[in-house]
Amino acid sequence: MAKLEVPNISFSYDTKILDRINFSAASGEFISILGPSGCGKSTLLNIIAGLLQCDKGEIYVEGERLMGISPLLAYMPQDDLLLPWRTIIDNVSLPLQLKKIGRAEAHERVKGHFGEFGIDGYEYKYPRQLSGGMRQRAAFLRTVMSTAKVLLLDEPFAALDAMTRSKMQDWLAELRLKLGHTIVLVTHDIDEAVYLSDRIYVLSDRPGHVIFDVKIDTPPDERNWEWLLGSTTIKESIHRALEH
Numbered sequence: 133m134a135k136l137e138v139p140n141i142s143f144s145y146d147t148k149i150l151d152r153i154n155f156s157a158a159s160g161e162f163i164s165i166l167g168p169s170g171c172g173k174s175t176l177l178n179i180i181a182g183l184l185q186c187d188k189g190e191i192y193v194e195g196e197r198l199m200g201i202s203p204l205l206a207y208m209p210q211d212d213l214l215l216p217w218r219t220i221i222d223n224v225s226l227p228l229q230l231k232k233i234g235r236a237e238a239h240e241r242v243k244g245h246f247g248e249f250g251i252d253g254y255e256y257k258y259p260r261q262l263s264g265g266m267r268q269r270a271a272f273l274r275t276v277m278s279t280a281k282v283l284l285l286d287e288p289f290a291a292l293d294a295m296t297r298s299k300m301q302d303w304l305a306e307l308r309l310k311l312g313h314t315i316v317l318v319t320h321d322i323d324e325a326v327y328l329s330d331r332i333y334v335l336s337d338r339p340g341h342v343i344f345d346v347k348i349d350t351p352p353d354e355r356n357w358e359w360l361l362g363s364t365t366i367k368e369s370i371h372r373a374l375e376h
């Protein structure tokens with residue numbers, strides 16, 4: 133449970149990528165970021181995670197300014213970044229092992245989840261022995277197994293088939309209600325954003341700038357797939373913002 137504030141972030145490579153991005157997430161709030169390909173969404177998460185330094189602006193968690201990589205945040209980058217030389221269970225339990233929790237205990241803590249994630253039996257395989265979707269689920273599991281209270285997720289379900297995707301979405305929704313994580317999700321999927329988020333931010337084409345934001349008032353535990361089908365006004369307003 134941590135409040136995240138991102139006031140006025142700007143960033144350039146040769147050209148300007150992000151232009152005064154401004155948003156915040158209250159403790160336990162679920163934020164989604166939508167925007168056209170190349171508008172700087174992954175760049176923004178890299179900056180929040182402390183992997184890139186912004187030209188202008190700061191990041192705050194619970195009022196404290198972040199300088200570089202912080203244990204307060206867990207980040208699942210767009211490329212899964214499992215370590216090829218570690219088995220899946222050693223990858224998944226890495227955040228715990230980095231916290232000085234013994235390897236055997238760290239394995240014990242994550243083991244029970246392999247079934248729900250459909251990677252049961254792959255604990256002692258290496259990433260190259262798994263499909264893209266399985267690697268993505270392993271990377272997702274690793275991120276949520278971290279003890280950090282702010283999760284940064286960059287298209288975590290992009291490589292999954294529709295059934296698995298909806299299972300993982302429900303799993304994330306439940307986890308968040310149970311543990312109260314503050315979540316920033318980057319996605320291209322409007323339905324996913326509406327189903328999961330408390331607030332959605334839409335970015336413009338590069339340089340990315342917040343052009344629209346919308347709050348979803350229905351409490352997370354009252355949402356279901358019928359509700360999502362009926363939420364046409366919200367979805368249309370997001371569509372319209374993305375088309376500009």
Ligand SMILES: Nc1ncnc2c1ncn2[C@@H]1O[C@H](COP(=O)(O)OP(=O)(O)OP(=O)(O)O)[C@@H](O)[C@H]1O
Binds near residue numbers: 145172173175338
């Ligand atoms: N290392 C780099 N050097 C120069 N330009 C880069 C670098 N990395 C990314 N870019 C450029 O920055 C822009 C934003 O990239 P970014 O990956 O943040 O986009 P994105 O919104 O996440 O896109 P997608 O939805 O396709 O994942 C792109 O135009 C990209 O070409």
Ligand SMILES: [Mg+2]
Binds near residue numbers: 174175210286
């Ligand atoms: Mg990206």
